[in-house]
Amino acid sequence: MKSKLLIFLGLVLCSQLITAQSYELINPERASFFVDHYSQEVVAIKADTAYQTPDGLVSELHKGFKNVSNCILPIEPTWFGARCLKKGNSLYTFYNYLDEPIIIDTKDSIGNSWHLYDKPSGAYFLATLDSIEPEIILGAIDTVMYISIQYYYDTGLPVFNLANNISLRIGKSNGFINTFFMKYFPNTIKHCELIGMSNPDIGSVYLSQREIYDFNVGDIFHYTYVNTSAYNELLENTLTIREIIDKQFFNNGDSVVYIFKDSLHSYISPYYTNGDTLFSKTELVTQSYSFKENQKMLPNGASNIDGFGWQCFWRFSDYHEQRRVLIMNDTPFAQYDGDSCWHMLCGPDVTAYYLEGCGLYKRDLNHEGLTIYTDLVYYKKGAFIWGTPIVMPLAVDEIKQGTAEVKIYPNPVKRQQKLNIRTKHGESYQINIYSLHGQLIYSDVNESNEIAINTTDLSRGVYIIEALSARQNIRQKIIVE
Numbered sequence: 001m002k003s004k005l006l007i008f009l010g011l012v013l014c015s016q017l018i019t020a021q022s023y024e025l026i027n028p029e030r031a032s033f034f035v036d037h038y039s040q041e042v043v044a045i046k047a048d049t050a051y052q053t054p055d056g057l058v059s060e061l062h063k064g065f066k067n068v069s070n071c072i073l074p075i076e077p078t079w080f081g082a083r084c085l086k087k088g089n090s091l092y093t094f095y096n097y098l099d100e101p102i103i104i105d106t107k108d109s110i111g112n113s114w115h116l117y118d119k120p121s122g123a124y125f126l127a128t129l130d131s132i133e134p135e136i137i138l139g140a141i142d143t144v145m146y147i148s149i150q151y152y153y154d155t156g157l158p159v160f161n162l163a164n165n166i167s168l169r170i171g172k173s174n175g176f177i178n179t180f181f182m183k184y185f186p187n188t189i190k191h192c193e194l195i196g197m198s199n200p201d202i203g204s205v206y207l208s209q210r211e212i213y214d215f216n217v218g219d220i221f222h223y224t225y226v227n228t229s230a231y232n233e234l235l236e237n238t239l240t241i242r243e244i245i246d247k248q249f250f251n252n253g254d255s256v257v258y259i260f261k262d263s264l265h266s267y268i269s270p271y272y273t274n275g276d277t278l279f280s281k282t283e284l285v286t287q288s289y290s291f292k293e294n295q296k297m298l299p300n301g302a303s304n305i306d307g308f309g310w311q312c313f314w315r316f317s318d319y320h321e322q323r324r325v326l327i328m329n330d331t332p333f334a335q336y337d338g339d340s341c342w343h344m345l346c347g348p349d350v351t352a353y354y355l356e357g358c359g360l361y362k363r364d365l366n367h368e369g370l371t372i373y374t375d376l377v378y379y380k381k382g383a384f385i386w387g388t389p390i391v392m393p394l395a396v397d398e399i400k401q402g403t404a405e406v407k408i409y410p411n412p413v414k415r416q417q418k419l420n421i422r423t424k425h426g427e428s429y430q431i432n433i434y435s436l437h438g439q440l441i442y443s444d445v446n447e448s449n450e451i452a453i454n455t456t457d458l459s460r461g462v463y464i465i466e467a468l469s470a471r472q473n474i475r476q477k478i479i480v481e
Helices: 002-020
Strands: 032-036 041-045 049-053 056-060 066-068 071-073 083-087 091-095 101-105 113-118 124-137 140-152 167-171 175-180 191-197 220-228 234-250 255-268 277-290 310-317 323-330 333-335 342-344 349-355 359-367 370-381 384-387 406-409 418-423 429-435 440-446 450-454 461-468 473-480
Touching (some): 101 124, 124 167, 406 461, 406 473
Antiparallel strands (some): 032 041, 032 191, 049 056, 124 140, 220 370, 333 342, 461 473
């Protein structure tokens, strides 16, 4: 009985302390993290700077860059708009990408109504404080405002709008709990919900390198790597099957060393070598990660960008057991010592995707006419399996060329031309054609001494043809032009 009374008195005391606070929507000391209800994308908001003006307290929310007189300046608004103006204790004004005001009134008077947004046509969105209730938010009690929105014509007639389905929730301790993307309002209605907060870290906040590179012994990953020129010429194509065979921590857990067993199959064009090269090999690779520095991957809008500029966000993925996928866009800008200006650097345009617990998931690089793609196409972590595994077309270190017993011609073969295979009399051959990705394209049994294969359905590129008999296994590279 005493314990129940103490819990009740504790809740009452917490409620009184929270009631004494004001509703602060923007706190420059912390970042708030939200998940978009539709895309499951995680975004964040944090004030860059805050300063007093005659109109009130202004919090800048700019992100991105703009080139002004050879100086890169941050100018692009975040998903939450460009800035916030606070007047008095309760009135906040946010601005969309057209610099139109969106007003939030945090006066805790039930029934209080105000114009959230006025359209030039005279139509408007009316916000009303419906109730104030205690609620557990991020594991702690908070006093939460429930604000409804209704769209009206200029005649005062209420009409349907997607914003009508949004209930704004604002907490005294947490600020926005449920809100919408101010930048696009009212043209696009995107709403999101609070899932975490920094300083201190509560809930789901940063996605760290420790979480991204959390491999376990026995994990298996299959990758494809494709490098092409500006003329769509295949320069390199590599298939990799990676297995984690050892894992060791150092420096009190701040560093980890993995040993990978990599099986590779690769084709490299004459652009890099004196002749076409096709090989398979297995090797052990040692790789280490340090988690002490740069461990927090910030989503777009979380804090000021310093050093090299890049922007990123992450989302939860239903395809990967709700693992988080981090999307990073490298921005080739830098800020030099003692210089307040951002400068554009020469460098590749890179978009990289990282999957929680799986490392690199996808990477697209474009630079000086070269396009390089790296993709994780299959992985196995514990009992969870995703994707389609790679089938290596070769299990040897080199390709055996055709012999007098098996003749393949013409090679190269023009698309829509017949590819002829002539074999020794009286012997049956299984004929297989593989793509460089290991996909079986064609399979047939040759009972006669000659077979003609139609290449109409084959795309231009390099293939491996395999002739199997009871006595021998012959593989040869063919080119379809």
